[in-house]
Amino acid sequence: MSPARVPVPEPPARTARQLREATSSALRRRRADDLNPLRRGLRLERVPDPCSFVLFGATGDLAHRKVMPAIYQLWRTNLLPAEFSLVAVARRPYTDEAFVAEVRASVEAHSRVQPIDEDAWAELAKRITYQQLDFGGDAGFDRLSKRLDELDAERGTAGNRLFYLATQPSQVTEIVHQLGRVGLDHELRGAGWRRVVVEKPFGRDYESARRLNHELAKVFRESQVYRIDHYLGKETVRNLLVFRFGNGIFEPVWNRSYVDHVQITVAESLGVESRGAFYEETGASRDILQNHLLQLMTLVAMEPPSSFHADALRDQKLQVLRAITTPDIEHVRHDVVRGQYGSGWVEGVAAAGYREEPEVDPESETETYVAGRFTIDDWRWSGVPFYLRAGKRLPKRATEIAIQFKEVPLPLFRDSNGDPAPNVLAMRIQPDEGIMLRFAAKVPGLGLDVRTVNMDFDYGTSFAVDSPDAYETLILDALLGDASLFTRADEVEAAWSVVTPIIEGWATMLAPRFPNYAAGTFGPEAADELMQRDGRRWRRI
Numbered sequence: 238m239s240p241a242r243v244p245v246p247e248p249p250a251r252t253a254r255q256l257r258e259a260t261s262s263a264l265r266r267r268r269a270d271d272l273n274p275l276r277r278g279l280r281l282e283r284v285p286d287p288c289s290f291v292l293f294g295a296t297g298d299l300a301h302r303k304v305m306p307a308i309y310q311l312w313r314t315n316l317l318p319a320e321f322s323l324v325a326v327a328r329r330p331y332t333d334e335a336f337v338a339e340v341r342a343s344v345e346a347h348s349r350v351q352p353i354d355e356d357a358w359a360e361l362a363k364r365i366t367y368q369q370l371d372f373g374g375d376a377g378f379d380r381l382s383k384r385l386d387e388l389d390a391e392r393g394t395a396g397n398r399l400f401y402l403a404t405q406p407s408q409v410t411e412i413v414h415q416l417g418r419v420g421l422d423h424e425l426r427g428a429g430w431r432r433v434v435v436e437k438p439f440g441r442d443y444e445s446a447r448r449l450n451h452e453l454a455k456v457f458r459e460s461q462v463y464r465i466d467h468y469l470g471k472e473t474v475r476n477l478l479v480f481r482f483g484n485g486i487f488e489p490v491w492n493r494s495y496v497d498h499v500q501i502t503v504a505e506s507l508g509v510e511s512r513g514a515f516y517e518e519t520g521a522s523r524d525i526l527q528n529h530l531l532q533l534m535t536l537v538a539m540e541p542p543s544s545f546h547a548d549a550l551r552d553q554k555l556q557v558l559r560a561i562t563t564p565d566i567e568h569v570r571h572d573v574v575r576g577q578y579g580s581g582w583v584e585g586v587a588a589a590g591y592r593e594e595p596e597v598d599p600e601s602e603t604e605t606y607v608a609g610r611f612t613i614d615d616w617r618w619s620g621v622p623f624y625l626r627a628g629k630r631l632p633k634r635a636t637e638i639a640i641q642f643k644e645v646p647l648p649l650f651r652d653s654n655g656d657p658a659p660n661v662l663a664m665r666i667q668p669d670e671g672i673m674l675r676f677a678a679k680v681p682g683l684g685l686d687v688r689t690v691n692m693d694f695d696y697g698t699s700f701a702v703d704s705p706d707a708y709e710t711l712i713l714d715a716l717l718g719d720a721s722l723f724t725r726a727d728e729v730e731a732a733w734s735v736v737t738p739i740i741e742g743w744a745t746m747l748a749p750r751f752p753n754y755a756a757g758t759f760g761p762e763a764a765d766e767l768m769q770r771d772g773r774r775w776r777r778i
């Protein structure tokens with residue numbers, strides 16, 4: 238059944254009056270831009286080209302919680318072009334009005350800036366249309382193609398299209414083939430770019446990721462494909478690049494001569510919530526290790542790129558991924574730990590064990606925790622262990638990168654009171670975003686007491702502006718054609734070639750006796766033993 242379409246207010250061709258209005262609205266927007274710190278500030282000298290944003294899976298969870306609030310926020314801060322249209326695509330029948338009302342409720346619930354700016358919303362709402370379509374049939378894609386052409390004429394979207402696939406991973410191939418069939422992949426000369434954004438997870442292992450890359454490449458060129466890992470859009474992750482390459486004093490010590498080891502933690506206090514079925518198929522290694530943890534590791538370990546051009550950056554990240562020692566079965570047995578939470582208490586609230594969660598097999602062997610010791614075989618990092626860990630139902634939500642430096646060569650203050658510990662540089666990715674440097678200091682007084690103290694930089698107090706949500710950053714970048722924060726085909730495959738041997742190795746071994754950590758604790762004992770064997774311990778987050 239085709240949805241009843243609410244007529245779009247503007248007539249097909251632009252009249253002189255409309256052109257005048259568009260010009261004065263552009264001027265108004267430009268004036269607003271002058272006051273907009275985002276626009277004046279860091280990097281935005283341009284607004285994306287006129288375009289249609291085609292949101293597949295528009296009625297889904299991700300679209301409602303993340304994508305639409307991000308679009309609204311970009312629109313509200315004048316970061317989208319006036320000639321913009323959003324075509325929402327999903328299976329259920331909706332009128333434009335009904336869809337807009339539903340999205341409005343989600344934006345209200347999830348927007349980071351409240352209350353909703355009514356004028357901005359009214360303008361954005363005019364640009365949203367709903368297109369009912371079943372991915373399995375040709376007819377909907379034929380209609381979509383026609384509709385996009387109409388919008389070019391009605392709204393001046395100039396043939397530019399971004400297809401955002403907020404859909405199940407198994408549906409990516411058929412959508413992409415359909416886009417190819419109706420010619421929506423073809424870029425036109427001079428204007429008319431076509432881009433596709435693909436959500437994570439990208440494949441389940443090395444082979445499936447390769448197959449997916451191959452299917453995408455049958456339709457789109459690599460430069461048209463934007464694989465999203467929303468961690469890369471986080472303000473603090475982007476700041477890591479500025480921290481490393483915008484300051485002269487850290488790079489000289491950023492290597493095996495000075496760094497003892499690196500710890501990267503992605504801790505979640507939540508369990509699987511309503512996504513038990515999804516998690517059963519995924520587990521912590523596919524959900525976090527393959528993408529977020531390895532991406533953070535590449536940003537810490539990469540060589541300076543020659544520019545911030547997307548390929549220059551991604552070439553360097555790829556070198557790191559390729560230099561990570563591929564885990565063999567012995568490595569998997571000794572240096573990688575998996576865990577699954579049992580019942581316990583998290584932040585004062587009783588939490589059920591993983592096997593008691595809805596849609597989870599009561600004998601599930603899916604890991605909700607993974608920790609591993611990895612090494613990078615290159616001159617900079619040879620011999621420096623990188624300890625990565627991620628888990629659900631840990632005591633708190635925190636993502637952190639900690640660089641621990643070597644001890645001083647001669648412990649001059651050995652006999653003083655106190656306990657000077659090695660320097661640590663900790664970058665807090667979320668929450669309480671900031672950077673902390675731990676160093677030794679003399680306690681005031683006549684004696685020679687030495688203590689470690691923290692020098693802290695806190696994003697929230699240092700800058701009086703709110704950080705954009707990662708989806709705002711990434712959607713805007715995709716619209717601008719900047720792929721530097723998106724993963725390239727070879728990068729995704731290289732990351733899978735680190736994680737696949739772990740998953741395959743586990744399949745040949747007996748799983749540990751799950752559950753092996755209680756909800757509200759920092760993971761299984763085996764993870765602590767992994768560190769103790771190396772004479773180290775996990776940082777207390």
Ligand SMILES: NC(=O)c1ccc[n+]([C@@H]2O[C@H](COP(=O)([O-])OP(=O)(O)OC[C@H]3O[C@@H](n4cnc5c(N)ncnc54)[C@H](OP(=O)(O)O)[C@@H]3O)[C@@H](O)[C@H]2O)c1
Pocket residue numbers: 293294295296297298299300326327328329370371372373402403404405406436437438
């Ligand atoms: N949700 C998150 O927090 C999150 C986070 C990171 C990544 N992701 C990724 O984002 C993607 C989407 O996740 P989600 O949680 O938003 O999924 P979801 O809630 O299940 O939404 C799926 C969407 O796809 C549409 N759809 C399904 N089958 C269709 C068909 N045959 N034809 C047309 N439309 C169809 C649904 O439309 P109808 O409702 O009309 O059937 C719905 O809009 C997944 O790849 C997921 O891994 C999600």
